[in-house]
Structures are given as C-alpha cells and as structure tokens.
Amino acid sequence: xxxxxxxxxxxxxxxxxxxxxxxxxxxxxxxxxxxxxxxxxxxxxxxxxxxxxxxxxxxxxxxxxxxxxxxxxxxxxxxxxxxxxxxxxxxxxxxxxxxxxxxxxxxxxxxxxxxxxxxxxxxxxxxxxxxxxxxxxxxxxxxxxxxxxxxxxxxxxxxxxxxxxxxxxxxxxxxxxxxxxxxxxxxxxxxxxxxxxxxxxxxxxxxxxxxxxxxxxxxxxxxxxxxx
Amino acid sequence: xxxxxxxxxxxxxxxxxxxxxxxxxxxxxxxxxxxxxxxxxxxxxxxxxxxxxxxxxxxxxxxxxxxxxxxxxxxxxxxxxxxxxxxxxxxxxxxxxxxxxxxxxxxxxxxxxxxxxxxxxxxxxxxxxxxxxxxxxxxxxxxxxxxxxxxxxxxxxxxxxxxxxxxxxxxxxxxxxxxxxxxxxxxxxxxxxxxxxxxxxxxxxxxxxxxxxxxxxxxxxxxxxxxxxxxxxxxxxxxxxxxxx
Numbered sequence: 001x002x003x004x005x006x007x008x009x010x011x012x013x014x015x016x017x018x019x020x021x022x023x024x025x026x027x028x029x030x031x032x033x034x035x036x037x038x039x040x041x042x043x044x045x046x047x048x049x050x051x052x053x054x055x056x057x058x059x060x061x062x063x064x065x066x067x068x069x070x071x072x073x074x075x076x077x078x079x080x081x082x083x084x085x086x087x088x089x090x091x092x093x094x095x096x097x098x099x100x101x102x103x104x105x106x107x108x109x110x111x112x113x114x115x116x117x118x119x120x121x122x123x124x125x126x127x128x129x130x131x132x133x134x135x136x137x138x139x140x141x142x143x144x145x146x147x148x149x150x151x152x153x154x155x156x157x158x159x160x161x162x163x164x165x166x167x168x169x170x171x172x173x174x175x176x177x178x179x180x181x182x183x184x185x186x187x188x189x190x191x192x193x194x195x196x197x198x199x200x201x202x203x204x205x206x207x208x209x210x211x212x213x214x215x216x217x218x219x220x221x222x223x224x225x226x227x228x
Numbered sequence: 229x230x231x232x233x234x235x236x237x238x239x240x241x242x243x244x245x246x247x248x249x250x251x252x253x254x255x256x257x258x259x260x261x262x263x264x265x266x267x268x269x270x271x272x273x274x275x276x277x278x279x280x281x282x283x284x285x286x287x288x289x290x291x292x293x294x295x296x297x298x299x300x301x302x303x304x305x306x307x308x309x310x311x312x313x314x315x316x317x318x319x320x321x322x323x324x325x326x327x328x329x330x331x332x333x334x335x336x337x338x339x340x341x342x343x344x345x346x347x348x349x350x351x352x353x354x355x356x357x358x359x360x361x362x363x364x365x366x367x368x369x370x371x372x373x374x375x376x377x378x379x380x381x382x383x384x385x386x387x388x389x390x391x392x393x394x395x396x397x398x399x400x401x402x403x404x405x406x407x408x409x410x411x412x413x414x415x416x417x418x419x420x421x422x423x424x425x426x427x428x429x430x431x432x433x434x435x436x437x438x439x440x441x442x443x444x445x446x447x448x449x450x451x452x453x454x455x456x457x458x459x460x461x462x463x464x465x466x467x468x469x470x471x472x473x
Contacts, residue, residue, distance in 0.1 A: 011334065019325040023298055026318070031305055033230070043233040044294025047286050048415075052331045054283025059335060062276020066255050073262050086258075093250050099243040100414070108441075144402045145393050152405075156386045159379060168378055171445025175412035180284050181251055183332045183410055187339050202343035203399040211405025 004057045012052035020045045059184045067185040071192025080139060087135050091128030091213065094185075096120060100176035101217075108169050118224060119173075126220030127177050131186070131213035138193055138200060144208050151215035158222035166225025173217040178210060186210045230297045233289075240289050248281045287331070288414060296418040303426020312373045315427055316366045323365025323420060323447075327358045330413040340403055352462075353403075353455070357411050360454025361447055365420050368446045372424045373431055378442040385449040392456040400459035407451030412444050420447060 020042070027038055074083055095101060105119035130151065137147055159167045190209040194200040252274065259270055302322075306315040327333055337350035337357075371381060393401060424443045 012331075015329045015331070015334065019322070019329045022321060022325055023302075026302060031301055033301060037230040040230045040233055041294045041298055044230075044290045044292075046290075047233060048290025048294065051283045051286030051288070051290055052329075054279050055287055056283070056331050056334065058276045058278070058280025058283055059331075060276070062273045062278075062280055063251075064335075064339075066251075066273055066277070069263055069265070070255065070258050073258070077262075090254055093254070094247055097246040097250055099247070145398070148401060148405050149390055149393060152386055153390070156383060159382065164377070164379075165441070167382070168442030168445060171382070171448060172417075172441055175409060175417060175444045175448060178409045178412070179247060180287075180332060180414060181247060181280070183413075184335050185251065187336060187406070191339065191343055201399065203340075203348075204402055206343055206402075207340070207406050208402030209406070210409045211402065211407075214409040 001057075001061065004061060005053065008053045008057035008060075011056055012049050016045065016049050016052060055180070063181060063184045064188040067188025068192035068195075071189035072196045074135075074189075074193060075139065075197055080136065083135055083139065084132055087132035088128045091131035091216075092124045094179065094182050095124040095127040095177050095217070098177060098179040098182070100179060101173070104169065104172055104176045108165075113165050113169065119221065122220035122224050123173050123177055123217040126216030126218070127213050128216070130216030130219075131209065134190075134209045134212040135193065137208075137212075138190070138197070138205050141200075141205075144204060144212075147212060148208075148215075151212060151219070155215055155218045155222060158219065158226060162222045162225035163228075166222060170218045170221035170225070173221045174214040177217040178214050183210055186213065230301075231293050233293050236292065237285070237289050240285050240292070244281065244285055244288065248277065252277060291415055291418045295415060296422050299419040299422030300426040303423035303428075304430050306423075307373065307427030307430045312370065315369045315373060315423075319369035319420070319423065320362040320366040322423065323416075324358045324362035326416045326419050327361040327411055328354070330411065330415050332410050332413045333357055333407075336407060336410045344399075348462075352458070353407075356454050356458045357407055357451050360450035361411055361416065363454075364446055364450035368420065368424055368443045369427065371446065372427050372443075375431075375433055378445060381446055382449070385446070385453070389449065389452045389456070392453065392460075395460060396456040397459040397462075400455055404452045404455035404459075407455050408448045411451045412447050416447065417444055 023041070027033065074086065101120055101123050105116070105123070108119065109116050133147070137144070155170070159170070162170070186209045187207070191202055191206040194202055194206040200206070255273075256270075259265060302318065303315070306318055309315065333354065337353040340348050340353050341350040367381065370376075371378075396404070421443050
C-alpha cells in the first residue's frame with residue numbers, strides 16, 4: 001500500500017502542479033486577485049493534489065480489481081439474461097445517484113428549462129440501456145464502428161429537432177453521467193469481460209463501454225426535449 | 229470570489245457517499261452470490277474503495293473552492309480584453325493542462341497500455357488527449373466570444389468523427405469514444421466551463437444560458453477526433469495473439 005501511495009503522490013504532484021503554475025503566472029500578470037484569496041486558491045489546489053493521490057491509489061487498489069473481477073465473472077454463466085439484468089440495474093443505479101447528474105438537472109430546471117425529475121430518470125435510463133447494449137455487443141461480436149455511428153448519429157439527428165436549450169445540456173449530461181467511480185469501474189469491467197472470452201481483442205472489444213454508455217444520456221435528454 | 233478552503237466539505241462527503249455505497253453493495257452481492265473471494269481479499273478491496281472515496285471528496289472540494297472560482301475570474305478578465313486571442317490562447321493552454329491533471333485520463337491511458345501489452349504507450353495517449361482538448365477548448369472560447377450556435381460546431385464535428393471511423397484502425401475506435409467521455413472529467417468541466425461562462429458574462433450579446441451549456445459537447449469531440457487521427461499516423465499492427473486468439 002505504501003508503494004502504491006508513493007507512486008500516486010508523484011503522479012498527482014506531476015499532473016496538477018503545471019496547472020497551478022500557469023494559473024499562478026496568470027495571477028501575477030493579468031488577474032491580480034487579492035493575496036488572501038489567492039492563498040485560498042493555493043490551499044484548495046493542495047487539497048486537490050492530496051485528493052488525486054488518494055483517489056489514484058484507491059482506484060488501483062479497490063475499484064479496478066473489483067471491476068475486473070465482476071467483468072470476468074459475468075460471461076461465465078452462459079446467460080445473456082444475467083448480463084442484461086446486472087447491466088440494467090447497475091447502469092441505472094450508479095447514474096441516478098451520481099451527484100453531477102442531480103446538479104445538472106436541478107440547474108437546468110432552475111434556469112427555466114423543462115424536465116425536472118424526469119431529466120434524472122431519462123439520463124439514468126439512457127445510461128442503463130446503452131451500457132447493456134455495449135456488453136451485449138461484446139458477446140455477439142457486433143462491430144463497434146456501426147454501434148458508435150448509430151448511437152451518436154441518432155444523437156446528432158435528434159439535436160436538429162430538439163429545442164436549442166436541450167442540445168447543450170444533453171451533451172453535458174453525457175459527461176456528467178460518467179462519474180469518477182463509474183469510469184474506472186466500466187473500463188476494468190470491459191477488460192475483465194473480454195479476458196475470459198475467446199476471439200475478443202482487449203483493445204477493440206474491451207474498450208467502448210464508457211463511450212457507448214454515455215451516448216445514452218445524450219439521446220435520453222434530446223428525446224425528452226423533442227417530446228416535451 | 230474564492231470561498232474559504234473548507235466550506236461545504238462535509239456536504240461533498242455526503243454527496244459522494246451514496247454512489248460509493250451502492251457500488252460497494254453491488255460488489256458485495258456479486259461477491260457473495262458468485263465470486264466467493266476470501267474475506268481478507270474483499271477487505272483489501274474495500275479499503276481501496278474507502279481511500280479512493282476520501283481522495284475523490286478532497287479532489288472535488290479542491291475543484292469547488294479553487295479551480296471553479298478561478299476559472300470564472302480568468303474568463304471575466306480575459307473575456308474583457310479587446311483581442312479575442314488572449315482568451316483563446318489561455319483556453320488552449322489550460323485545456324491542455326486540465327487534461328494532463330485529470331486522474332481518470334491517467335487511469336484510461338494506463339489501462340490502454342496494459343490492454344495492448346505495452347504496444348500503445350500511456351504517454352502517447354495522454355499527450356494526444358491533452359493537445360486535442362487544448363485545441364477544442366480554444367475553439368470553445370472562440371465560440372463563446374463570437375456567439376456561434378452549438379450545432380454549427382457539433383454537426384461538422386461529428387461528421388468528421390464519423391468520416392474518420394471509416395479510415396481509422398479498428399483497435400482505436402472504441403478507445404476514441406471512451407476517451408471522449410473520460411476527458412470531460414470533473415476538473416476539466418469545472419475549469420473550462422467556468423472560464424467560458426465567465427467570458428460569456430462580460431461579452432456583449434452573449435448569454436450565459438445559451439453559451440454556458442454546450443462547452444462540454446465540444447470538448448467531448450476532441451478526443452474522438454484526435455485519437456482517430458493518431459490511429460492514422462500510428463498504423464497499428466494487431467497485438468500478439470489477436471489473430472490466432
């Protein structure tokens with residue numbers, strides 16, 4: 001665990017310090033915000049560095065092995081129905097509780113956009129359906145190109161018909177739904193899933209779960225916009 | 229402008245707790261029904277999740293109190309400059325650096341390196357994403373300043389992405405779309421969107437409502453296009469074992 005934390009500390013410092021350095025340069029050249037506020041910024045940035053350290057170490061020790069284990073177990077029961085049930089429930093539940101999704105829906109409703117709680121539901125349902133589709137496509141070996149064009153193509157076509165204020169928020173929903181725990185979990189789950197299946201490439205089959213699943217919320221919100 | 233560093237920390241702990249608990253509950257059900265790993269191993273996994281949870285809370289708090297308000301200040305200051313290039317250039321540099329800083333981008337690059345048995349190096353993916361997001365963050369700033377409708381960027385953007393699908397290496401397609409979602413992590417969203425919103429607030433004829441939302445849609449395109457372009461430059465041989473697998 002200590003070795004894991006040490007690696008993560010160096011990684012976190014190396015990744016965030018350049019950003020802090022450039023913002024500091026901006027502070028002393030153009031921004032000139034009061035020094036006490038700038039010190040608050042630096043404290044917040046230090047907190048982010050500690051956070052990223054623990055997050056990276058913890059994800060490697062906990063989330064990635066969990067996702068891999070669950071992924072490698074799923075196909076071994078020779079049951080598509082089991083995969084569908086697990087994927088629908090898991091996809092829906094992790095998205096509906098994602099703080100980013102709730103914040104986005106509330107913000108949009110407060111700014112006068114329609115939707116309300118229906119927004120959270122369509123985002124989670126979209127995520128669940130496309131996450132399931134993404135796993136099923138690994139089983140049947142459906143081309144990832146066709147699925148990505150279909151999913152994002154539907155999104156772009158719907159964007160032409162949806163009210164303009166729904167277009168921006170729909171794409172934001174796609175990224176908000178991919179929470180910080182969901183992303184590593186899905187990545188590891190996909191790789192675990194293909195690791196126990198014959199004739200599947202880890203690169204072209206193991207990846208794609210996050211990208212395809214995130215088209216779900218986009219399509220869901222745009223449909224809501226078209227129908228409302 | 230910039231709040232006290234620890235204000236609202238407890239509520240962040242609360243907000244993130246529910247998805248973590250559900251994730252753990254899901255795993256435990258799975259563990260006791262199917263996996264049946266030794267309890268010692270389950271304990272180690274749960275300890276990892278707890279560490280990741282505390283880390284995520286501190287990271288999100290740092291974003292909320294430091295990077296998000298700073299983004300707004302940067303947007304308002306540079307958006308008020310006579311020349312649009314200041315904001316566009318800073319958008320590029322900060323777009324590059326937030327992607328460099330985003331922990332989930334690191335995890336994705338490392339998973340790609342591992343899955344390809346070292347054939348696709350993690351730094352190659354990381355820097356491709358940084359440059360791609362940087363360019364599109366610059367584009368997003370230009371869009372805010374000039375008030376270009378979102379669809380004018382999204383439709384040609386996805387056309388290019390789909391066109392590249394025909395030519396790009398099959399092994400990179402899934403990675404490209406995954407990267408699109410991964411690169412719009414919490415830090416990227418907070419900093420880039422708040423710069424754009426800040427700039428929209430001081431730009432005449434620009435509205436926070438219309439221009440505030442949508443920046444993420446533009447940023448999502450960056451990895452999809454840049455990773456596929458990378459695959460054209462980096463004509464990849466299939467990793468060992470794939471052909472006869």
